[in-house]
Amino acid sequence: MSAAYLEAAGLEVRFGGLLALRDCSFTVESGRITCLVGPNGAGKTTIFNVITGFLKPNQGNVAFKGQSLDGLTPQAIVGTGIARTFQNLRLFVDLTALDNVLVGLPAQAGEEPIGAIFRPLHVARAQKRRREEALATLDHVGLADRAHEYVRNLSYGEQKLLTVARVLATGAELLLLDEPASGLSAGALDGIMALLRRLQSEGKTLLVVEHNTRVVQQIADEVLFLHQGHLMATGSPAKIISDPALAEIYFGGAI
C-alpha cells in the first residue's frame, strides 16, 4: 500500500498539565474534503498548528506524501504544499485585499532589498504579472471588485473569502481551513460551500474545521470526529451525524 496523502501518527501535545492531543492518528486522502469536527477544546486547531509547524508535538509525527514534516519550519511546510487559514482570520487589515493576496504569492523578485533597489525595472515587470495572478485569485473567490479596498472596510464574509484567496496564492495543494463558514449569513454560507467544492474539483485537497453540521453534511467526503484530543470516529458525514453517542458528546457536552 502506498503512503497516505497526509498521515498523522500518534500525536501528543501537552500544554503544562493539559493534554491537548493524545495518541491522535488519522489520514487525509488526496482530492477530498475532510471535515474535522468535535466539541470546543477537542484539539482541532491544535492539529492545524502541528501540521503547519507552528507547534512541535511532544510525540508522534505528520507525514505529507510520504515525507516527514518533522522539524520543518512553517515556512518550509508551506513550501511542501500545505497552507492554512486562521479562525481569527489574521489578515493584514491596513493593506488592501490585493496586497494581502500578493504577500502570499511565492518567491517574488524584489522581495529582498538588494533586488528591490538595484533591479527596479525587473521587479516592476515581475510585479505586473504578479498583480494579474493575484487579481485572478481574487476573482476566483469572488472578490475581484474589492481588490483595492482596505481589508478593514471589507465585510466579515468578504474577509473570510480573502483568507481563502491568501492560501490559494501560496499555490498549496492541501488547504487547511479553520472554520471558514462560522459567523456567516445564509447567503454567504452557500457562497463559501460552493467555493470549497469548486476548489476540490480543481484538484485541491481540503481539511476543514467546521462546527456547522449542515455545512459538514453538504461538503464533507469524510469526517474525523475528535474528542478530548483523540480521534473517536471517522466515516461519512451521514454515519457520524447519525451516531447517537457522538451526538451526545457533540451537543450534550457529556464527558
Add this chain to the structure above:
Amino acid sequence: MDFLFSYIALAEVYVLLGLSTNLLVGIAGIFSVSQAAVFGVGAYIVAQLLMTETMGFVPAMLVASLVCIALNVLVTLPSLRVSGDYFVVTSFGIQLLATAVFINWTQGTGGANGLPGIPPPDLFGVMLETNAQLVMLTTVSVGLGCLAFWLIMRAPFGRLLRAIREDELAVAAVGKGVLQAKVSAAALAGAFAGSAGGLYATFLSFIDPVSFDLDASILLLTMVVVGGARTLAGSIIGPFLLLALPQVLTFIDIPTTIAASARQLIYGVLLIVFMLFRPQGLAGEKL
C-alpha cells in the same frame, strides 16, 4: 546664505536618519529607540578614519556603513525574539550603553569633549570646503537615500515588511521568511544611519556624545511622527520642520539658556499632541 545652507545640510542629514527610523519603526514595526547610537557610531568612524588619514571620505563612508549594518542587525536581533514593549526596553538599554561608551572611551571618541577638527569630505581628490559644496553632497546623498526608500516601498519587500508589522505569524503561515526580512530591514536602516553619521561629522567638523544620546533618538522619533510615519514625504517634512524650530526661536528675544530648554519642551509637546490628535503625522499613516 551660509545660515540657510547649514540648515539645509543638517536637515538633509536628519532626513537620511528619518528614512532609517521610518523603515525600522514605521514600516517594519521594530520599535527601536537606539537609532541615534548607530548614527553616532557612523559619525565617529568616519571622523577617526579621516583624522588619522587612514583613507579618503568615500571609502570611510563605506566602512562606516558596513559597520553600522552589522551593528544595527546585532542590536535589532532581540526584536526577533522579544516583541513590542520588551524590545523598546532592550533598545533603550542599547542606547544608554552606547552613550556611556561615547562619553567614556576618550581615546576613540574624545569623550565628553568630543572630536574637533574633522577634515571636510573629499570626492575623488576634490576637497569640499564651501557650504554650497557640502550642501550639494548632502543633497545628492539624500536623493539616493530617498530613491532607495521609494523603490523599497513599491517593491514586494516593502509590502512584506508592512505585513510583518501587522502580523508576523500570518506572514510565516504563507511561507515567508520573517527573520530574513527583519534582518534586511535592520541592515538597510543601519546603512542609512551610518552614512548620515559620516555626513554629519564631516559637515560640522566637530562631534560630541550629545548629538547621539537618547534625546537625539527621541528627536528622530518625533520627526517621523510629526512628518508622518511610513511615507517618504513624512520622512522629509519632519526633519525640515523640526530643525527650523531652533532657528525660529533665535528670532525671539529670549536668553539662549532658556531657548535650549524651550526647544526640548516644544519637541515633547509636539510628540504628545501629534500622537493624540494626528497619529498619521502631517503626511503619513497612523503609527
